[in-house]
Amino acid sequence: MPPSYRRPQRFAVGCALAALAAVLASPAWADPAPSFAELLAQLDQTPATLEAGALSDAAEARVRQARVRPNPTIALESANAFGTGPFSGYSNAETTLSLSQSLELWGRRTARINLARAEASTVSLQRDLAIVDAAGRLALTYAEAEAAQRQAVLAEENLTLTVADARAALALVEEGREPLLRGIQGESEAAAARARRDEAIAEQEAAFARLTAVAMLPDPVTTIDSSLLNRIPAGAIPAPAEAPTVRVASAQRDAAERRIAIERIRSRPDVTASVGVRRYEVEDATALTFGISLPLPLFDRNRGNIEAAQADFRAAEARFLTARQNAQADRAAARARLSASASRVAASDAGVTAADEAYRLSRIGFEAGRISQLELRVSRTALVAARTSAVDARLARVRAEIELARQDGRAPFQGAQ
Numbered sequence: 092m093p094p095s096y097r098r099p100q101r102f103a104v105g106c107a108l109a110a111l112a113a114v115l116a117s118p119a120w121a122d123p124a125p126s127f128a129e130l131l132a133q134l135d136q137t138p139a140t141l142e143a144g145a146l147s148d149a150a151e152a153r154v155r156q157a158r159v160r161p162n163p164t165i166a167l168e169s170a171n172a173f174g175t176g177p178f179s180g181y182s183n184a185e186t187t188l189s190l191s192q193s194l195e196l197w198g199r200r201t202a203r204i205n206l207a208r209a210e211a212s213t214v215s216l217q218r219d220l221a222i223v224d225a226a227g228r229l230a231l232t233y234a235e236a237e238a239a240q241r242q243a244v245l246a247e248e249n250l251t252l253t254v255a256d257a258r259a260a261l262a263l264v265e266e267g268r269e270p271l272l273r274g275i276q277g278e279s280e281a282a283a284a285r286a287r288r289d290e291a292i293a294e295q296e297a298a299f300a301r302l303t304a305v306a307m308l309p310d311p312v313t314t315i316d317s318s319l320l321n322r323i324p325a326g327a328i329p330a331p332a333e334a335p336t337v338r339v340a341s342a343q344r345d346a347a348e349r350r351i352a353i354e355r356i357r358s359r360p361d362v363t364a365s366v367g368v369r370r371y372e373v374e375d376a377t378a379l380t381f382g383i384s385l386p387l388p389l390f391d392r393n394r395g396n397i398e399a400a401q402a403d404f405r406a407a408e409a410r411f412l413t414a415r416q417n418a419q420a421d422r423a424a425a426r427a428r429l430s431a432s433a434s435r436v437a438a439s440d441a442g443v444t445a446a447d448e449a450y451r452l453s454r455i456g457f458e459a460g461r462i463s464q465l466e467l468r469v470s471r472t473a474l475v476a477a478r479t480s481a482v483d484a485r486l487a488r489v490r491a492e493i494e495l496a497r498q499d500g501r502a503p504f505q506g507a508q
Contacts, residue, residue: 124299126317127233130306131502134225137307143221150211157207160200164191166367182372187380189367197359202352209346216342219500220335226502227493230319232298232305234489237315239291239298241482246284246291249475253284256454256467280468320485322504324429324492334418335500340411347407351400358393360385418498425495432488439481446470446477 124130134140165188172184257278299312333341367380453470456462489503496503 123314123316124233124236124302124306124308124312127230127319127322127504130229130233131226133306134222134229134502137225137229137305139225139228140218140222143218147211147214147218150207150214154204154207154211157204158200160195161193165189166191184370184372186370186372187367188369189365189380191363191365191384194362194364196362197356198352199356199361202349202356206346206349206353209342209349213339213342213346216335216339220339223335223497223500223502227497229305230489230493230503232302233315234319234486236295236298236302236312237318237320238482238486239295240315241320242479243288243291243295245475245478245482246288248478249471250281250284250288252450252471252474253281256457256471257281319504320482320489324433324488324495324504330422331499334414334422334498337411337414337418338500340407340414344404344407344411347400347404351397351404354393354396354400358388358397360388422495422498425491425498429488429491429495432484432491435484436481436488439477439484442477443474443481446474450474 168187170185171178172181303312362385365382369378369380450470453462453467457467493503
C-alpha cells in the first residue's frame with residue numbers, strides 16, 4: 092500500500108478507539124437526584140431557613156419578654172446602730188424594710204410591647220423572604236445541574252457525530268475522492284470534540300456537587316431524571332398586593348416609628364414608688380414608710396436619641412419608597428423576561444428540528460459526493476449550536492420564573508405543569 096494511505100489507517104484506528112473511550116466514559120451506575128418538588132418539601136431543613144426560623148423565634152421571645160413588668164426591689168436598711176455614745180449598740184437602731192416598684196408611667200410598657208411586636212413582624216417577613224430566596228437558589232442550582240447534564244450529553248453526541256464524519260471522510264480519502272488533508276482535518280476535529288466532551292463532563296460533575304451541597308443530600312448526585320428545564324411555568328398569576336421586599340421595608344418603617352415613641356418616653360422621668368415598715372428599737376414601735384422617687388432631667392433629656400430615631404425613621408421611609416418603586420419595575424421586567432424566554436424556547440426547538448434535518452441531508456449528500464466536507468462541518472456545527480441554544484433557552488426560562496416567583500413571594504414553579 093502506498094505510504095500516503097498509512098496515516099488514514101492509523102487515523103481510522105484512532106477514531107474507533109475514541110468512540111470506544113466515549114462509551115466507556117459513561118457512568119456504569121447512577122444515583123438520581125430527587126425531584127425538585129421533593130427537595131422543595133425538605134426546604135425547612137436547609138441552613139438558611141433554619142437560621143431564619145431561629146431569628147423569628149428569638150423575636151417572638153422578645154415580644155413575650157416585653158410584656159413582663161420590671162421586678163420590684165426589696166431593701167433592708169438599719170440606721171443609728173453600732174456607733175458611739177448612745178448609739179454604741181443596737182438598742183437605738185431604726186430598721187426599715189421597704190419594697191420599691193417602677194410605675195412605668197407615660198405608656199412605657201405599651202411602647203415597649205409595640206416596638207417588640209413591630210420588630211417581630213419584620214423578622215417574620217424576612218423569614219418568609221429568606222425561604223423564598225432559598226427556594227429560588229435551590230431551583231437555579233437544580234436547573235443548572237440538569238443543564239450541565241444535557242450539555243455533557245450533547246458533547247458526547249457531538250463527539251460521536253464528529254468521529255462518524257471523520258470516518259466517512261477517511262473512506263473517501265481511501266477511495267481517492269478526497270485529499271489526505273481531509274483526514275487530518277477530521278482527526279483534529281475529533282480531538283477538539285473529545286476535549287469539549289471532557290470539559291462538559293467536568294462541568295457536570297461540578298454542578299452535581301453544588302446540587303448535592305445546596306440540597307443537603309446524603310449521597311452525591313450523579314444524574315437527574317426528573318426534569319425542571321422542561322417544566323412550563325404557571326400561567327398568569329395575580330400580582331400580590333405588595334411584593335415581599337415592600338412588606339419587609341414597610342415593617343422596618345413601622346418599627347423605626349415605634350422607636351421614636353420609645354425614645355420620647357425615655358426622656359420623661361421613670362417614677363418609682365416605695366412602701367415599707369420601719370422599726371424603732373428604743374420605743375419598741377413600728378411605722379409605715381412610703382415615698383416616690385424620680386430622676387431630675389437637668390442634664391440628660393434624651394434629645395440625641397430622639398433625633399437619631401427620627402433620622403432612622405426618615406431613612407426607613409426612603410427605603411420603603413425605593414422598595415415599592417423597584418418592586419413594580421422588577422415584576423414587570425420579570426414577566427417580560429418570562430414571556431420572552433417562552434418564545435425563545437419555542438424558536439430554539441424549531442431551530443433544533445431544522446438543524447437536525449439539515450445535517451441529515453448534508454450527511455447523505457456528503458456520502459454521495461455531492462457535498463464537501465466543509466459544508467458537512469458547517470451543518471454539524473449548526474446542529475450542535477442549535478441544541479446548545481435550546482438548553483440555554485430553557486435555563487433562561489427557569490431564571491425568569493425564579494425572579495418572578497421572588498417578586499410574588501412564592502416558590503418557583505408553584506402550580507406549573
